[in-house]
Amino acid sequence: MAIWKKLSILLFFSGLLPLMVFGTMAVRRAVEAQYETISRGNALVAARSAEQIGQYVAMLRNVLRALSENINRPGIERDLQEAIIRNYIINFKQFQEISLVNSKGRELITQGTVSGEKGRLRDEAIQASLKGKEALSEVFVTQAMTPAVFMAVPLRRLAGISGALVAQVNLVEMWNLVDSLKIGKNGHAMVVSASGVLIAHGTGPGKSLVLQGKNLKDIEVVRLALSGRQGALEYMDTGGRKVLGSSSPVPGTGWAFVIEHPTSEAYVSARDIARRLGLLILVFLFASLTVGFLVSSGIVLPIRDLMQGAMSIASGDLKARVDVRTRDEIGELGSAFNEMAERLIQLQEDVRLKERTAVFGRIAQGLVHDLKNPLLGMKMALKALERSPDDREYLPIFKKNMEEAVVYINALLDDLRNIYRAPSIELVPLDLDIELDKALEGFLEEARTFGINMTRDGPRERPMIMADTFALKRVIGNIVKNAIEAMPDGGTLRIFNLAGDGKVKVSFIDTGVGMTREKLVTCFTDYMTTKKRKGLGLGLAVCKRLMEEMGGSVSVESQEGKGSTFSLTFPRAGT
DSSP states (O other): HHHHHHHHHHHHOOHHHHHHHHHHHHHHHHHHHHHHHHHHHHHHHHHHHHHHHHHHHHHHHHHHEEEEEHTTTTOOOHHHHHHHHHHHHHHHHHHHEEEEEETTTTTTEEOOOOOOOOHHHHHHHEEEEEEEOOOOOOOOEEETEEEEEEEEEEETTTTTEEEEEEEEEHHHHHHHHHHHOOTTTEEEEEEEEESEEEESSHHHHHHHHHHHBBTTTTTTHHHHTTTTTEEEEEETTTTTOEEEEEEEEETEEEEEEEEEEEEHHTHHHHHHHHHHHHHHHHHHHBOHHHHHHHHHHHHHHHHHHHHHHHHHHHTTTTTTTOOOOOHHHHHHHHHHHHHHHHHHHHHHHHHHHHHHHHHHHHHHHHHHHHHHHHHHHHHHHHHHHHOTTTOOOOOHEEEEEEHHHHHHHHHHHHHHHTTTOOOOOOOEEEEHHHHHHHHTTTOOOOOHHHHHEEESSSOSSSOEEEEHHHHHHHHHHHHHHHHTTTTTEEEEEEEEEEOSSSSEEEEEOOOSSOOHHHHHHTTTTTOOSSSSSSSSOOHHHHHHHHHTTOEEEEEEEEEEEEEEEEEEEEEEEEE
């Protein structure tokens, strides 16, 4: 019997009336629970945000109290009071202005940016503090379009109130907190002052309502929070949308924190759950539990075997097979699965063979590429010797070049022998100028042949670096070789070194053909060549690997048609 027939029987006979009744009740309860969860979640966000703002304001009050106690010590000089207030202005950026007034309200000291804004609010705060109360004014927007508030605390002595300390406090951080709250895609947060005036809004259009001083005291959730209670209600907002509003009082301020979330978005998950559960009930109406149980074994067990076989294959056991004997599509799937496993074994063997072949090819390519430099140097040295066989001054140079080339080739062969081991790098202090001269010496003849002028620039100091002698020569040789090959019609190769803090940098600047953006991205990758017709793409990758093993780095800047600059950075010796 085909699997679709089995599924048809299962869907047709397994529907039961009790299941429909139970499902309807479950859907209703799930939706109600989702509504309640969303409402509680928004209320919790509102409460935590209100507490954050309250803690922020309380912190600023505590700072102002500490300052008042600090400058109200008996016998303290006026100059010292002024210095202390100035120090607080510097250390607490929220305080834009702090003033010390005497018991008659006359200013004695003022530090900070004197704005002169909202003088009435400032005077009211001062008068309240001179009566022995700590004062917090209404929030206002400064000329710089930032929120601010005046805080004032009394200065107490044994004889009574000796004066007050008043500060203009920047509340930009409160705006930042409100802006950072993401309530879905279209929800937002707000802060309302004790008089019901909007003082912070989390959306761009809402900011204009703040500047207008919009009063929201008519909204029920706002009134609840201003009276010290939390609330969550549905209502129409100022834009005519139905929203779920959640509010919480801001401790110690008399303000209210409100979250407005459009119900069309807030309840979308609950409505989606209702639709899904309703659809599920309709599906199960056509299913019979009894018949379903009888036929499920013919479906579930083969699928389980297929799943276990797939998991075994995924874990690397390609010998895993499934035993599905049903005469339906699942049986055909089991046979196809077993055939696939057999083919995977064959493919794995083919891949291993190709990988071994590729590895040997890469080894050969790398060896040929790295042997070119010393062999070419030997060739140039022999040509120079042929032109001047009786030049005794050149014989020591010829001997030295030959010996260094042999050492270089021997080192390459050692690398080949130890190809599966990391190369041995021995970092020792080296004189960069000397090593550059030695490395460049083998390319002088080749450079002259191609009409290339090699110059050395940089400070006169002789920087010492930490590097491996062989690796350093190999890196410099590869870069200089690439530069020469990039200037087939002649040009200039400028070598510039500069010592900095703990680092020494040497740059190779050529006037060659340069590289495209695509080649610039991949030039340090194995088998990615920067040349059009020659080169196997190994040299720069080798340079990068060797520089990293020596604790340095290599970088490149290039512009097509104008040349390239390769920079080597080494750790400075003794740092």
